[in-house]
Amino acid sequence: MCPNCRAFINSNDKVCPYCEVTLGARAVERRSPADALGGLIPHARFTTTVILLLNFGLYVATALYSMKGSSGMVFDIDGQTLFAFGAKQPFAILREGQWWRLVTAGFLHGGILHILMNSWVLFDLGPQVEEMYGTSRFLVFYFVATVAGFFASTMFSSSLSIGASAGLFGLIGAMIALGVRQRHTPMGASVRSHYTQWAIFGVVMGLLPGFRVDNAAHLGGLAGGFVVAYLANTASALDVWQEKFWRVLAVVCVLLTAVSFALMFLHFAGSYRNVL
Numbered sequence: 001m002c003p004n005c006r007a008f009i010n011s012n013d014k015v016c017p018y019c020e021v022t023l024g025a026r027a028v029e030r031r032s033p034a035d036a037l038g039g040l041i042p043h044a045r046f047t048t049t050v051i052l053l054l055n056f057g058l059y060v061a062t063a064l065y066s067m068k069g070s071s072g073m074v075f076d077i078d079g080q081t082l083f084a085f086g087a088k089q090p091f092a093i094l095r096e097g098q099w100w101r102l103v104t105a106g107f108l109h110g111g112i113l114h115i116l117m118n119s120w121v122l123f124d125l126g127p128q129v130e131e132m133y134g135t136s137r138f139l140v141f142y143f144v145a146t147v148a149g150f151f152a153s154t155m156f157s158s159s160l161s162i163g164a165s166a167g168l169f170g171l172i173g174a175m176i177a178l179g180v181r182q183r184h185t186p187m188g189a190s191v192r193s194h195y196t197q198w199a200i201f202g203v204v205m206g207l208l209p210g211f212r213v214d215n216a217a218h219l220g221g222l223a224g225g226f227v228v229a230y231l232a233n234t235a236s237a238l239d240v241w242q243e244k245f246w247r248v249l250a251v252v253c254v255l256l257t258a259v260s261f262a263l264m265f266l267h268f269a270g271s272y273r274n275v276l
Helices: 043-069 079-084 090-094 101-107 112-133 135-156 165-181 186-207 215-232 240-275
Strands: none
Touching: 043 079, 043 101, 043 112, 043 135, 090 101, 090 135, 101 135, 101 165, 101 240, 112 135, 112 165, 135 165, 135 215, 135 240, 165 186, 165 215, 186 215
C-alpha cells in the first residue's frame, strides 16, 4: 500500500501511480521489530494478543466467581456473575448512569464456546485491520464499535448482553470501509466483497433459532466501525499531525477502558460489602 494515499500498488512501483509520491523501501524492509516476551507474542499480533489475554483473564475471573455460588459453572457463566462484572443491562445504564458497562460488556463472555469463537475471529481479523490502518486507528475502531454496539443494544434490547462481537463487527465494518474507499481498484472490490459476506453471515447467524445472539450490538458495532474508519482513512506517512491526533485518540480510548474497569471494580466491591 502507498504510505501516502494508501492505495493498493505493485510491490515493484517506485512512484505511486495514484498520488505520484516517490516510494522508498517497504516498511518490512525498514524495520523488523522484535517479538514480545521472547517470541511468545508475535509483533504482528501484539495488540490483538493483549485484548485476547484481557478477555481470557476476565473469563477465568468470572468462572471462578461463578463457581462460588454454583458448581460446574466453568463452561457457562450465570447472569448474576456477568452483571456483577459489568455486562450490559439497560436499566443500570439508563437509570443508574453506569455508562462504563458499554465498555466492560465487550470484554466478557458467557461460556467457553462463546469466548473461543470470538477469540478465533479476533485472532484472524485483528492483525489484518492493524496492518491496514495502524495500531492507533485499530484501537479507536475497536473501542468505538464496542460502545456503539452496546449502546444500540441498550436502546433496542432489554436483555443482559456481553461479548467481543460488537467490537469484531466494528473491525469488519472498518475493512468494508477500506474496500469502499478503494472501490476503483480490484483489491478494494475484493476486500469489500469479502468482508461484506462476513457481515451478512454474522447477522444471518443471529437470526437462526437456537442462537442467543445480540444482533443490535452487532449492527451497532458494524455501523460504528464503518463510519469511524471511513472518516479516518488509512495512515499517512506524510501527515504527521493527523497521525499524532489518532495516537492521542487511541490513548484516550485506552484510558476510558481502564476507567471503565476501575468503576466496575468499585461497583463490584461496593455490592460485595453490601451483601456481607
